[in-house]
Amino acid sequence: MVLNMLTGSQAVAWAARLARVDYIPAYPITPQTEIIEILSEWVRKGEMDAMFVQMESEHSLLTAAGTAAATGARVFTATSSQGLLYGFEMLYNIAGWRAPLVLVNVARALAAPITLEPDHNDVLAARDSGFLQFHTENVQEALDLVLLAYRVAEDHRVLLPAIVNIDGFHLSYTRERVDLPEQSAVDEFLPEYKPVNPIRASAPVAKGTPVLIPPLYSFFKYQMHMASRNALNVFRDAAKEFERIFSRTYAPVEEYMLDDADTVIVMSNSFTSIGKQAVNAMRGEGYKVGLLKIRLFRPFPTDDIIKSLRGKRCVVVIDQNISVGKGGIICPEIAEALYHLEDRPKVILPVIAGLGGKSISLEEIKHAVKVADRLASLRAGPDGPLLLFREDEAMLVESLLKLASGG
Amino acid sequence: MERGHIFNPSYVLVTTPSLLFDMTVKPLEGMAEGSVLFVNSPKEIPIEQSKRIRVIYGDLTGLALKYVGKDILSAAMGAVACKLSGLISLQSMVGAVEEELAELGLETDIIEKNVQLAKECYLSTESVELRGLSHKPLHKVVEVRYLGEKGIPDLLSTGNAALRKTGSWRIFKPIVDKNLCTACSICYIYCPEACISLDEQGYPIINYDYCKGCLVCATECPRNAIKAEREIVWS
Numbered sequence: 001m002v003l004n005m006l007t008g009s010q011a012v013a014w015a016a017r018l019a020r021v022d023y024i025p026a027y028p029i030t031p032q033t034e035i036i037e038i039l040s041e042w043v044r045k046g047e048m049d050a051m052f053v054q055m056e057s058e059h060s061l062l063t064a065a066g067t068a069a070a071t072g073a074r075v076f077t078a079t080s081s082q083g084l085l086y087g088f089e090m091l092y093n094i095a096g097w098r099a100p101l102v103l104v105n106v107a108r109a110l111a112a113p114i115t116l117e118p119d120h121n122d123v124l125a126a127r128d129s130g131f132l133q134f135h136t137e138n139v140q141e142a143l144d145l146v147l148l149a150y151r152v153a154e155d156h157r158v159l160l161p162a163i164v165n166i167d168g169f170h171l172s173y174t175r176e177r178v179d180l181p182e183q184s185a186v187d188e189f190l191p192e193y194k195p196v197n198p199i200r201a202s203a204p205v206a207k208g209t210p211v212l213i214p215p216l217y218s219f220f221k222y223q224m225h226m227a228s229r230n231a232l233n234v235f236r237d238a239a240k241e242f243e244r245i246f247s248r249t250y251a252p253v254e255e256y257m258l259d260d261a262d263t264v265i266v267m268s269n270s271f272t273s274i275g276k277q278a279v280n281a282m283r284g285e286g287y288k289v290g291l292l293k294i295r296l297f298r299p300f301p302t303d304d305i306i307k308s309l310r311g312k313r314c315v316v317v318i319d320q321n322i323s324v325g326k327g328g329i330i331c332p333e334i335a336e337a338l339y340h341l342e343d344r345p346k347v348i349l350p351v352i353a354g355l356g357g358k359s360i361s362l363e364e365i366k367h368a369v370k371v372a373d374r375l376a377s378l379r380a381g382p383d384g385p386l387l388l389f390r391e392d393e394a395m396l397v398e399s400l401l402k403l404a405s406g407g
Numbered sequence: 408m409e410r411g412h413i414f415n416p417s418y419v420l421v422t423t424p425s426l427l428f429d430m431t432v433k434p435l436e437g438m439a440e441g442s443v444l445f446v447n448s449p450k451e452i453p454i455e456q457s458k459r460i461r462v463i464y465g466d467l468t469g470l471a472l473k474y475v476g477k478d479i480l481s482a483a484m485g486a487v488a489c490k491l492s493g494l495i496s497l498q499s500m501v502g503a504v505e506e507e508l509a510e511l512g513l514e515t516d517i518i519e520k521n522v523q524l525a526k527e528c529y530l531s532t533e534s535v536e537l538r539g540l541s542h543k544p545l546h547k548v549v550e551v552r553y554l555g556e557k558g559i560p561d562l563l564s565t566g567n568a569a570l571r572k573t574g575s576w577r578i579f580k581p582i583v584d585k586n587l588c589t590a591c592s593i594c595y596i597y598c599p600e601a602c603i604s605l606d607e608q609g610y611p612i613i614n615y616d617y618c619k620g621c622l623v624c625a626t627e628c629p630r631n632a633i634k635a636e637r638e639i640v641w642s
Binding site for chain 2: 005112113138170174176270271273274276277359360361362363364367387388389390391392394401403404405406
């Protein structure tokens with residue numbers, strides 16, 4: 001075992017290198033650029049046997065990535081935020097071609113107003129595209145899930161592309177201790193990609209052909225959906241194999257202090273670490289609270305979520321995103337998963353926090369837990385999503401608004 | 408594992424002393440009673456303290472100029488942080504500096520100079536144990552009110568960059584020697600911040616409220632009439 005201090009950017013670049021990818025189309029955007037800088041350096045030095053191509057936009061980047069995957073190349077690429085949205089049209093196309101590749105999204109909130117700090121409106125915009133989605137909490141997980149994503153995406157029961165999300169700054173630029181796998185072990189875990197009907201110059205195949213007969217369109221979409229659902233078990237099997245080789249365990253969700261918890265906080269991505277700290281602190285004060293982390297977001301792990309949350313008194317879903325005019329994106333999915341259970345939680349509280357990288361304090365998490373508890377006691381439901389904000393932040397905003405208005 | 412914003416830091420290291428007085432940065436905010444503040448400065452600076460904070464000074468810029476020849480401080484500040492907290496050994500710190508600077512593609516002699524600088528900073532700093540830390544009162548959660556048109560991100564007070572006095576960024580201050588200056592106005596043309604104006608005779612006047620100390624003027628002056636003096640005093 002080799003322990004290294006790696007940034008999230010370095011870790012996912014290492015994952016691409018260890019996966020022996022063939023082709024890397026690239027386009028810079030903060031906070032993603034460090035990944036492609038590292039890969040281009042390795043390719044230039046001959047340390048990586050891959051083709052690195054600097055594209056002229058993210059739309060071209062995704063088109064190149066998908067078409068290369070359709071020829072049977074193992075493809076890695078990465079982008080962020082506005083870049084993902086600029087190439088958005090191609091996400092649905094690549095998934096529709098059933099071309100597996102791995103795209104790392106380095107989360108950054110969307111303009112306007114513009115910022116560089118993370119939330120998940122970028123990656124969750126791709127929710128319905130057909131891409132598998134893996135959300136990561138730490139740098140080790142980022143590296144490991146890129147490897148797992150290749151294995152699941154390329155499995156012939158799945159054949160769908162995958163997004164691995166890492167949070168900008170909090171993971172991309174943060175050094176953490178990482179067990180960097182040996183090449184031989186990765187080779188054992190990740191066999192060569194065997195494409196289905198690859199495009200060859202000598203044997204042309206038409207992919208993504210028009211289907212003007214409506215049932216045909218429906219049929220292919222249903223196929224994609226079923227392939228994505230297959231990915232749940234394919235992921236579980238791959239994770240078992242991963243654990244055998246690397247001694248690290250990954251399930252579609254991660255439970256933290258759930259056993260005797262009556263209130264469960266649901267989170268995803270790097271701020272989950274903050275949620276876990278809050279759980280530790282609140283446990284010390286006698287709160288029976290636990291946390292459920294969503295690791296695999298597409299396909300949605302409904303059964304795992306039911307298993308973890310049924311019979312609990314309150315569920316507090318902290319969405320680090322906002323569907324403007326509704327609330328969080330993940331909360332309704334949790335609610336739907338639990339709706340038909342006799343022993344469903346009394347309260348499912350939607351909470352918005354961490355937009356544009358806003359910090360989340362212990363007091364805010366505690367406040368949300370208390371609100372859920374009060375609602376459960378009153379046998380009442382929430383009026384709408386709880387929009388977390390603090391007094392110190394309100395004062396800062398007030399002074400900045402004054403400056404901006406010239407007052 | 409801990410992650411995210413540090414609300415109540417036990418140790419705070421300030422690279423640029425002028426930041427102590429910057430209302431948008433507020434480096435002392437959230438510091439707990441009994442915590443430790445390190446300021447990169449050759450002399451003590453009057454800091455208004457409402458709390459019991461231990462303040463330590465060290466002239467890292469001076470050491471960086473001595474060892475590296477430039478005011479590049481990341482290795483130095485990192486070394487001080489390692490030693491202050493007493494958490495990281497000299498060997499680990501040196502290894503980290505070497506590895507990280509090598510990743511940036513720096514040449515061996517530059518890396519070696521940074522290692523020497525970091526070692527000196529490490530060895531000349533004392534570890535400070537934390538005594539009787541007590542944290543600030545808790546944050547209050549508040550409701551965000553709807554503010555109508557005030558909630559639209561429009562900037563009405565445009566052209567307000569002048570409010571930001573960037574003179575505090577200077578490490579070196581350019582000073583014109585009027586005996587050597589020929590009023591050729593080359594510095595006036597080259598100043599990237601338009602901080603140099605000309606007096607009635609055509610001699611340059613530098614606006615130190617905004618001069619960032621980039622020293623383009625001193626570099627371009629054909630008569631070497633602009634000297635660079637290290638900034639020491641801030642307020």
